[in-house]
Amino acid sequence: DTEVTQTPKHLVMGMTNKKSLKCEQHMGHRAMYWYKQKAKKPPELMFVYSYEKLSINESVPSRFSPECPNSSLLNLHLHALQPEDSALYLCASSGSPGGARNEQYFGPGTRLTVT
Amino acid sequence: AQRVTQPEKLLSVFKGAPVELKCNYSYSGSPELFWYVQYSRQRLQLLLRHISRESIKGFTADLNKGETSFHLKKPFAQEEDSAMYYCAASEKLVFGKGTKLTVNP
Numbered sequence: 275d276t277e278v279t280q281t282p283k284h285l286v287m288g289m290t291n292k293k294s295l296k297c298e299q300h301m302g303h304r305a306m307y308w309y310k311q312k313a314k315k316p317p318e319l320m321f322v323y324s325y326e327k328l329s330i331n332e333s334v335p336s337r338f339s340p341e342c343p344n345s346s347l348l349n350l351h352l353h354a355l356q357p358e359d360s361a362l363y364l365c366a367s368s369g370s371p372g373g374a375r376n377e378q379y380f381g382p383g384t385r386l387t388v389t
Numbered sequence: 390a391q392r393v394t395q396p397e398k399l400l401s402v403f404k405g406a407p408v409e410l411k412c413n414y415s416y417s418g419s420p421e422l423f424w425y426v427q428y429s430r431q432r433l434q435l436l437l438r439h440i441s442r443e444s445i446k447g448f449t450a451d452l453n454k455g456e457t458s459f460h461l462k463k464p465f466a467q468e469e470d471s472a473m474y475y476c477a478a479s480e481k482l483v484f485g486k487g488t489k490l491t492v493n494p
Contacts, residue, residue, distance in 0.1 A: 316485065316486055317433065318484075319483075378435070378482060379434075380432050
């Protein structure tokens with residue numbers, strides 16, 4: 275399995291809702307990432323997990339809460355989001371921990387709309 | 390600050406013409422550099438990395454440390470090359486703003 279999968283594909287949520295985005299990879303990669311991509315903009319790094327531990331948090335608001343239950347799974351818990359948080363959320367994984375020195379494999383993304 | 394610059398937002402060429410997508414970086418040390426491509430309705434995928442010095446889909450990219458550039462080139466563009474191209478650099482994967490390439494028939 276050489277793919278990163280993400281669920282759901284689309285998500286619409288209100289500002290008071292709590293929802294979670296899920297990401298899975300079975301390539302044995304030890305680093306996993308969350309990115310946010312607004313329309314016609316490049317992806318922006320949010321979080322990096324290395325060996326299931328949070329290693330980078332790019333000053334992301336606390337309404338986004340990442341979780342790495344095991345080496346294959348990465349979640350992003352969402353609570354009290356704002357309309358400006360609407361974006362495509364991308365998950366990626368790579369072979370080596372501790373940074374982005376190796377090539378990353380991206381999932382298809384979850385298109386999030388906050389109403 | 391670490392920065393990746395892609396000066397062209399849009400690039401349009403005719404099929405069979407050469408194409409060059411520019412990328413300049415501003416980094417301390419020796420960053421690892423990548424080109425990623427995003428075709429319409431497809432996921433972001435790696436096209437090239439500078440350390441492998443390979444050619445993928447006819448594209449090549451050479452790291453020029455003197456000019457701090459990593460331009461992407463292809464001698465004969467094809468219509469299926471139309472996509473969004475992002476230059477990116479480590480340590481944390483910092484992306485340039487992207488260049489939308491359109492290859493016209």
